[in-house]
Amino acid sequence: MSDEGRLVAGRYRLAEQIGRGGMGTVWRAEDEVLGRQVAVKRLHAQAHLADEELATLYERTRREARSAARIAHRNVVVVHDVVDDDGLPCIVMEYIPTGTLGELLRGGRTVPPEEAARIGLGMIAALRAAHEAGVLHRDVKPGNVLLAADGRVVLTDFGIAMTVGASTLTKTGEMVGSIDYIAPERMRGRKPGPASDLWALGATLYQAVEGRPPFRKGTAMETAYAIAVDPLEPMKQAGPLEPLIEALLVKDPDERPSAEQTENALRATRSGVTDTTTVVPLTSSASRAYAAGRDEGASPVTGSATDATTGPGTGSAGGGRTAPPPPTGSGRGRDRTRGSKRRVPLWGLVTVPVLVAAVVAGGLYATRGDGGEKGGSADNATREPATPTAPTSAPPPVPEGFHLVKVKDLGISFPVPDGWTAARKTTEEVSYKDETGLAEITIGVVDPAGSHPLTHFESIEANTKVNYPTYRKLRMQKTSFRGQPAAVWEFTFQGRARVFRAIDLGFGREGGKEYDIYLSAPDLEWATYRPVFDKVRDGFITTG
Structure with a gap:
């Protein structure tokens, strides 16, 4: 490839492309100053974007670095540096020889409930650390979960993370993230919170044990609609993880288990110990x-x-x-x-077309190739239809x-x-x-x-x-x-x-x-x- 062997910022020599998404490419590189391998995430040139849109995109990239850098935890990727390369921002991160959970699940493959619980424990540890630091991830999905050869589970790609109290970089009516993992409240245009990341964790665990995202349909619009109003299809392979996954995927964020309860339930599943003390206990x-x-x-x-x-x-x-x-x-x-198989009339979700348009607008920064998962944007179905x-x-x-x-x-x-x-x-x-x-x-x-x-x-x-x-x-x-x-x-x-x-x-x-x-x-x-x-x-x- 033309960029292979090129020096970035006078220090990082690109060695091998290890991931590519719609907005950027990730390289394994050599830090020639410190003599170590790193991962360099470089945005693609976006000639079709206006100057204002480019500025927003670059600021999102810098925010990703700042968000991840303020979280010191073994289950969160370490950010070393942010540099410019021909006017394009690049994030320099620790290099983790690994694949992603998205790659592992490609083609409908699954993992046993106990292994899903082990991966979930790493993810919830990362999310707890992020939330305690005041950072919402907002794009939790299998493609952003790194599975290191030593068993370490690392959450990466804080490209659309939001720091609590910070101004938003999205316009009214715009939503960013991967459609299959966007929580119902975000579909309705409500402000996300820690429970939104936990919903995405639930969707990831569902896919890990069932082989598909919980609400995926034929089109982005149908998927968004299903997330907002449809019931969850019964699980067949979740085993002891089923009660927790169901609780994480409820529509109302206030009724989901807390991060601590989720961690306790995952730990109980992995150990095979029955736990009846948590809100969503898992049993053998x-x-x-x-x-x-x-x-x-x-x-x-x-x-x-x-x-x-x-x-x-x-x-x-x-x-x-x-x-x-x-x-x-x-x-x-x-x-x-x-x-329930009944569907709410389309008029109950008056902004579904807007949502789909935002989904099609697409594309956040994939940290690694993830077997067809794409960053996308979706938007608000304004309010939940009235319950009959x-x-x-x-x-x-x-x-x-x-x-x-x-x-x-x-x-x-x-x-x-x-x-x-x-x-x-x-x-x-x-x-x-x-x-x-x-x-x-x-x-x-x-x-x-x-x-x-x-x-x-x-x-x-x-x-x-x-x-x-x-x-x-x-x-x-x-x-x-x-x-x-x-x-x-x-x-x-x-x-x-x-x-x-x-x-x-x-x-x-x-x-x-x-x-x-x-x-x-x-x-x-x-x-x-x-x-x-x-x-x-x-x-x-x-x-x-």
């Missing part, structure tokens, strides 16, 4: 399976099973539960990130393979899979089981509702912990559902012969009624049964 595969629901007919939440002594059993949904209640399944986190209130008339279409059940005395109707039969009905709840008797869906009504569904679940859990030693909480979170206060609870427990997993969504306002939608099933078959919860939840209506 055995204890995670326990979260499914009931065992051989044992319902952890309803207590109406033949094996009620082996799993957390509960009485009624009306507050009389004496054993672990149905874990609130999807509330804010799961409810908004999984299952619970319908009181005609139900939504019944999903294929389901039939509608109407329970007049409870004032509810909901879809149930064909072949599932009524298992129990009281004045406070109704339940249906599948053909095996191992999976069960339960709808409960609490009248009147308490102060908040989360308080209800917490009181049930307190009893559960005492009476069911195999109970393991996966998550319990405050959220909202159809404009009402809600909570989601997920847990596992050991039945007579297998581990079960359960999910419970409770929603309703104090003084009115609280509704609880609960599913439990064998953990090993959770991927099969989990969509049942989503369809029952989405088709649930009150009838009076």
Whole structure:
């Protein structure tokens, strides 16, 4: 190549091109003053840009250097120098003989959950150090994660990093970053915060275990739209990382786990130790399976099973539960990130075309080649569409393979899979089981509702912990559902012969009624049964 062997700034001799992106090239170079190898990131000439745009681009590059230089941490690339080369700014960094996570995942390849957790630990350590230094990265993605031969994980490319309190270098309506990893709040034009970087970490972990970014669609516009409003597709290979990834990818930044909680969960996954003390604890595969629901007919939440002594059993949904209640399944986190196939009308995202135009405008600085990942820019879908209130008339279409059940005395109707039969009905709840008797869906009504569904679940859990030693909480979170206060609870427990997993969504306002939608099933078959919860939840209506 023509630049190979050229001397930059009278000191750095370019030896080998090791990465190239839309805006710049990274070289391995020799520092002839100190006799060491370095990485030199040099911007491309941009003849098509106006002088003002070039000045902004160069200032972004200098900011990258300043942002990274103020973070002293082994998981953040070290910046040695910033120099000019024929009028173009260059960043001189430590050279790390390595590839990137993006290269490792190229072509849909994946890594085991434990290895993803190890990489995630390096990433979260880097982000914690950056956030403590007042720096937001804003372009966390696999291509910016270096995997050194000695096992070190290094976060690089702070090209669009933002220092807290500093002025922005983007125009109104412009968003920079890689589209697949831009958090929902940034899509809506809201100011990013540390939680935005954590969302991108969640998207990176999702790709690491599933082989694709969580919301990637055929076009940039569809991807941006999906990130803003679509539920998260269920994971098949995440194993014990699944609860954490789901929690990181919730739409509301205030409801994501903190960096410390994320680190604790990743550490627990890597070590295989069950941790029930964090907001998003990860469990070993055995204890995670326990979260499914009931065992051989044992319902952890309803207590109406033949094996009620082996799993957390509960009485009624009306507050009389004496054993672990149905874990609130999807509330804010799961409810908004999984299952539902309904899409919000396009008018709910009035700036989607602007967003796409910004995406197409493209291109941030790739530190290394990353197998087709491209920096891009996306922009704001102004505000989250209003959450619909619970319908009181005609139900939504019944999903294929389901039939509608109407329970007049409870004032509810909901879809149930064909072949599932009524298992129990009281004045406070109704339940249906599948053909095996191992999976069960339960709808409960609490009248009147308490102060908040989360308080209800917490009181049930307190009893559960005492009476069911195999109970393991996966998550319990405050959220909202159809404009009402809600909570989601997920847990596992050991039945007579297998581990079960359960999910419970409770929603309703104090003084009115609280509704609880609960599913439990064998953990090993959770991927099969989990969509049942989503369809029952989405088709649930009150009838009076």
